[in-house]
Amino acid sequence: MRMNRKHKELLARLQEEKLTPQQKQEIMEQLRLLEETRAEEPSETPFVAGVYDYHDLQLLHDGVVMRMAQSSTHSLDDLIARDGQREKDGFPRKIRIGKMIKPSQSGAEKVVVVPTTVEEKLLHDSISVEEEEEGGEGGSGEGEEGEVIGEQPIRQEQGGEGGSGQGEGGTHETDTNAYDMGRILTEQFHLPNLKEKGKKRSLTRYSYDLTDRNRGFGQILDKKATLRRIIETNIGLGRITAGQSVRPEELLISPADRIYKILSREKDYESQAVVFFVRDYSGSMHGNPTELVVTQHVLIYSWLIYQYENQVETRFVLHDTEAKEVEDFHTYYNLKVAGGTQVASAYRLVNDIVEQESLERDYNIYVFHGTDGDDWDTSGKETLPQLEKMLEYANRIGITIAENGYGISGGSEVEKYLKKSGLLEDKKDLLRLDVMQKDSDEPRLIEGIRKLTS
Amino acid sequence: MELISQHAKKIMEGCKERAWQHGLRFQEESLEYIVTNRDLLELSPKNMIPTLYDYWVQDVEVLKEKGRYELYPGNPYETVINTRPAISFYNDNNPDWLNVMIFYHVIGHIDFFQNNLYFRHTWDYDFSSRALSDKRMIAKLRSEKGRWVDYVIEFARAIDNLVGYHQLLSRFSGLKNLQKKSRLDFYFDIFLQRNKKVSVASYVKEIERYNGLVKENPAEAEYRFIESVQTKNAEFESLYGKYAQGKKSGAGQDIFEFLMENSEFLNKENNRWMLMVMEAVRTTSLYFQPQIRTKILNEGWASYWHEELFFNDDRINGHEINFAIVNAKVTAMPRVGLNPYALGMRLFAYIEELANKGKISRAFQYLQDREMRQRFDDKAGSGRDLIFHVRENCSDSMFINSFLDQDFVDLHRLFVTGKRLNKERMTWQYYVKSRDAGEYKQMVLDSLYHPPSVEIATGEDNGLYLNHVFEGKPLVKDYIKGTLLGIEYLWGGPVFLDTSEAVLRNATLPAGSLQKAEKPPQEVEWRRMRYRMKDRTLSRKDIS
Numbered sequence: 001m002r003m004n005r006k007h008k009e010l011l012a013r014l015q016e017e018k019l020t021p022q023q024k025q026e027i028m029e030q031l032r033l034l035e036e037t038r039a040e041e042p043s044e045t046p047f048v049a050g051v052y053d054y055h056d057l058q059l060l061h062d063g064v065v066m067r068m069a070q071s072s073t074h075s076l077d078d079l080i081a082r083d084g085q086r087e088k089d090g091f092p093r094k095i096r097i098g099k100m101i102k103p104s105q106s107g108a109e110k111v112v113v114v115p116t117t118v119e120e121k122l123l124h125d126s127i128s129v130e131e132e133e134e135g136g137e138g139g140s141g142e143g144e145e146g147e148v149i150g151e152q153p154i155r156q157e158q159g160g161e162g163g164s165g166q167g168e169g170g171t172h173e174t175d176t177n178a179y180d181m182g183r184i185l186t187e188q189f190h191l192p193n194l195k196e197k198g199k200k201r202s203l204t205r206y207s208y209d210l211t212d213r214n215r216g217f218g219q220i221l222d223k224k225a226t227l228r229r230i231i232e233t234n235i236g237l238g239r240i241t242a243g244q245s246v247r248p249e250e251l252l253i254s255p256a257d258r259i260y261k262i263l264s265r266e267k268d269y270e271s272q273a274v275v276f277f278v279r280d281y282s283g284s285m286h287g288n289p290t291e292l293v294v295t296q297h298v299l300i301y302s303w304l305i306y307q308y309e310n311q312v313e314t315r316f317v318l319h320d321t322e323a324k325e326v327e328d329f330h331t332y333y334n335l336k337v338a339g340g341t342q343v344a345s346a347y348r349l350v351n352d353i354v355e356q357e358s359l360e361r362d363y364n365i366y367v368f369h370g371t372d373g374d375d376w377d378t379s380g381k382e383t384l385p386q387l388e389k390m391l392e393y394a395n396r397i398g399i400t401i402a403e404n405g406y407g408i409s410g411g412s413e414v415e416k417y418l419k420k421s422g423l424l425e426d427k428k429d430l431l432r433l434d435v436m437q438k439d440s441d442e443p444r445l446i447e448g449i450r451k452l453t454s
Numbered sequence: 455m456e457l458i459s460q461h462a463k464k465i466m467e468g469c470k471e472r473a474w475q476h477g478l479r480f481q482e483e484s485l486e487y488i489v490t491n492r493d494l495l496e497l498s499p500k501n502m503i504p505t506l507y508d509y510w511v512q513d514v515e516v517l518k519e520k521g522r523y524e525l526y527p528g529n530p531y532e533t534v535i536n537t538r539p540a541i542s543f544y545n546d547n548n549p550d551w552l553n554v555m556i557f558y559h560v561i562g563h564i565d566f567f568q569n570n571l572y573f574r575h576t577w578d579y580d581f582s583s584r585a586l587s588d589k590r591m592i593a594k595l596r597s598e599k600g601r602w603v604d605y606v607i608e609f610a611r612a613i614d615n616l617v618g619y620h621q622l623l624s625r626f627s628g629l630k631n632l633q634k635k636s637r638l639d640f641y642f643d644i645f646l647q648r649n650k651k652v653s654v655a656s657y658v659k660e661i662e663r664y665n666g667l668v669k670e671n672p673a674e675a676e677y678r679f680i681e682s683v684q685t686k687n688a689e690f691e692s693l694y695g696k697y698a699q700g701k702k703s704g705a706g707q708d709i710f711e712f713l714m715e716n717s718e719f720l721n722k723e724n725n726r727w728m729l730m731v732m733e734a735v736r737t738t739s740l741y742f743q744p745q746i747r748t749k750i751l752n753e754g755w756a757s758y759w760h761e762e763l764f765f766n767d768d769r770i771n772g773h774e775i776n777f778a779i780v781n782a783k784v785t786a787m788p789r790v791g792l793n794p795y796a797l798g799m800r801l802f803a804y805i806e807e808l809a810n811k812g813k814i815s816r817a818f819q820y821l822q823d824r825e826m827r828q829r830f831d832d833k834a835g836s837g838r839d840l841i842f843h844v845r846e847n848c849s850d851s852m853f854i855n856s857f858l859d860q861d862f863v864d865l866h867r868l869f870v871t872g873k874r875l876n877k878e879r880m881t882w883q884y885y886v887k888s889r890d891a892g893e894y895k896q897m898v899l900d901s902l903y904h905p906p907s908v909e910i911a912t913g914e915d916n917g918l919y920l921n922h923v924f925e926g927k928p929l930v931k932d933y934i935k936g937t938l939l940g941i942e943y944l945w946g947g948p949v950f951l952d953t954s955e956a957v958l959r960n961a962t963l964p965a966g967s968l969q970k971a972e973k974p975p976q977e978v979e980w981r982r983m984r985y986r987m988k989d990r991t992l993s994r995k996d997i998s
Contacts, residue, residue: 140869141789
């Protein structure tokens with residue numbers, strides 16, 4: 001087996017610690033997978049238009065912008081109230097709010113979350129069970145059988161996750177942003193409000209800028225605005241008539257037409273909280289665990305945005321055996337590798353970032369970590385010291401374990417060593433753990449958030 | 455929404471005249487509306503039917519996974535709807551030539567709606583007025599019953615893809631085979647073939663015996679024949695009784711009809727209003743069913759005619775280039791993907807040419823020689839007749855299945871595209887997977903709409919038994935719960951669903967080795983599962 005040097009060293013080090021045969025086998029297996037699929041794969045395959053994706057309005061009525069209905073008659077509150085009523089009537093909730101419609105790379109900070117629902121019917125599942133590659137689509141033109149006719153980079157500029165469906169590619173404008181989501185979460189699902197913490201302080205500052213406009217006097221003449229004003233006045237006076245050429249020398253200029261830019265005081269807000277979202281993207285996270293963790297992280301993010309009134313900075317960290325920071329949510333959401341797992345690497349990276357940027361001084365720091373509980377560092381020997389260091393500055397560390405279903409429930413390494421360490425008891429107000437099954441649903445996720453944040 | 459200007463309307467009336475001259479047949483009246491983006495926003499969740507009943511899900515962003523069309527047979531972005539008169543939608547400020555082009559396309563659709571037999575059940579009434587009265591009925595009920603109306607709509611919509619569309623059509627075609635068979639038919643069609651499994655010779659003998667009786671005494675032949683059958687086969691009468699019973703319980707009815715007729719819950723005095731709501735949902739669904747089953751045909755037909763008629767219209771000379779740009783967008787074969795407009799239009803043109811040369815004939819099919827096949831032309835000139843016949847009688851699957859052949863695939867250089875991940879280059883690569891007509895045909899057929907088939911029966915303890923007829927594809931597991939919950943509510947008792955699920959077994963791996971994050975070679979085994987929904991909780995067990 002080919003293996004890169006780093007992994008070799010790691011393995012050698014781990015072997016010194018007397019791994020059980022089973023542990024060793026697992027690690028070797030993961031390494032093998034790693035070799036096979038080193039490439040970072042997106043979780044979604046690209047979209048190709050099929051028979052039912054074409055329609056008259058798009059093709060014939062050129063340029064008509066299509067958007068699906070975004071409630072005009074029902075507000076989000078109505079919908080949530082309706083959903084609450086459903087529960088009282090004994091039917092499961094139907095509005096899902098954790099679904100991302102389009103986390104675009106450009107709008108990284110604006111994770112758009114929209115209330116969604118699905119009408120459940122008995123349908124054929126189009127996913128074939130045994131296929132190895134994607135089933136065929138149509139095509140036409142030149143090319144021998146087997147010839148590659150085109151390729152598409154894995155990470156698209158406009159990746160549609162969850163798909164807004166119509167494939168229009170336009171931006172998805174919705175009024176409901178993460179802030180609203182947070183409000184709904186807090187109010188309707190009775191998530192706790194943040195308590196005032198000693199460290200939370202207002203960092204409101206003022207700066208002065210030439211942004212305000214003033215008529216009559218000021219520092220700098222805004223020529224364009226003034227000209228516009230003059231024309232308005234002269235239209236009002238009847239000196240300019242439509243269709244005839246304007247003679248500038250005959251225009252009247254009133255003193256009040258002069259528009260100046262003046263210095264004004266601007267409020268500068270500084271982010272008050274920084275949130276680290278840390279996600280295990282190793283091979284064993286594939287599928288549901290990833291989905292759960294990411295969805296929960298979006299919800300937490302929304303909740304924090306509401307709590308801090310938009311003054312939240314986010315950092316995204318992915319890890320397998322090594323950790324790396326990625327710049328936006330889209331990447332955070334989509335990347336996966338089939339690698340091993342070392343939790344310590346991620347915690348170390350978070351600690352380094354906090355230290356290097358002295359975040360501790362100005363921010364409330366939150367760390368949320370989602371994993372399936374696998375860790376090659378089976379005893380937590382490396383992880384725990386990093387975790388303790390993190391606990392010194394963090395306001396809250398929430399660890400979500402979404403069990404991948406391979407092992408026994410409640411028996412994952414991370415869970416075991418965390419419990420053994422006693423940190424969960426000693427630092428109860430700082431460190432929280434939530435363990436869920438891989439087939440958990442949204443109410444369970446929200447329940448989990450309550451556990452992590454209360 | 456406002457009506458289109460008199461100027462444009464006048465042009466469109468001219469279009470109709472020209473279309474009639476070319477053999478298209480459709481109702482004289484039609485309505486054309488100008489719609490704004492805002493109108494479209496409200497119309498699209500209602501499948502462009504302005505009078506469709508209100509339902510809160512229409513106001514929510516509905517999750518649209520790939521294959522969402524399986525959920526909604528109506529096309530939300532149709533530009534013309536199948537009402538009487540037909541209603542079509544236009545942008546404000548379209549130039550005349552574009553309106554003409556669009557209207558010719560619309561005429562193609564209207565002609566298709568009003569002549570294709572798959573739309574037979576929509577011919578005798580105006581859907582928009584029907585929808586309007588349903589909308590008012592639902593609004594009135596909502597003011598009395600509140601949110602429960604929405605629950606009933608929700609639960610009815612959960613099964614609205616299982617409506618008996620083909621059963622409904624067969625009633626129009628005068629076929630009686632879904633109804634109860636007479637004893638005589640039962641004897642020959644079922645008893646002899648399935649129960650007795652007699653040889654062909656003795657089957658023919660029985661027919662001869664019956665024919666002999668008819669010759670002797672036509673009036674009493676059937677009675678005497680059945681009498682002799684009954685004496686010879688003691689079990690015949692009881693089997694026939696069982697068969698007749700079976701027909702009564704469910705067969706020939708769709709799940710809506712079955713529930714509405716047999717559910718004790720729905721037929722309680724207080725709940726009878728639910729039947730009206732269910733009927734409205736059912737009618738709506740049945741109305742949309744043919745559209746999704748004729749997408750390729752309908753769009754192909756409309757594209758064929760908008761091109762044909764546009765070029766024959768003397769009023770708009772000089773706009774050929776503008777037309778060509780829009781037309782190319784509509785009817786170009788994409789490099790990758792499947793454009794129903796392009797495919798349908800080309801296939802129509804292709805079979806028209808075949809028929810013009812007399813190639814849709816036995817004489818041609820017997821020809822083996824390549825050269826002679828190519829030159830074959832008996833000047834039959836029956837192309838138009840053939841395409842009109844196809845527009846009247848075919849659905850997408852029949853169209854593709856009957857006419858898509860290797861010559862067509864070669865002519866238009868079609869191929870099945872494969873897609874694979876190239877890990878070194880970090881790209882998805884598309885490649886030409888096959889240029890074989892068989893595979894291309896299969897690919898198209900696979901992508902067509904096909905709802906599951908579910909048989910209904912009742913069982914002990916007031917249980918409702920649904921049997922999903924397995925056709926090689928499992929059901930979407932996540933949706934089973936919500937659907938059965940709704941059926942349980944409407945039925946008022948426990949509901950069972952038998953379906954097949956794939957169980958992946960790891961092939962030939964030593965026992966005891968835990969394989970994490972690993973995809974070992976797997977074998978698929980289909981196992982029959984029985985879901986039970988009782989008291990709003992779902993359970994599942996393996997019954998195979």
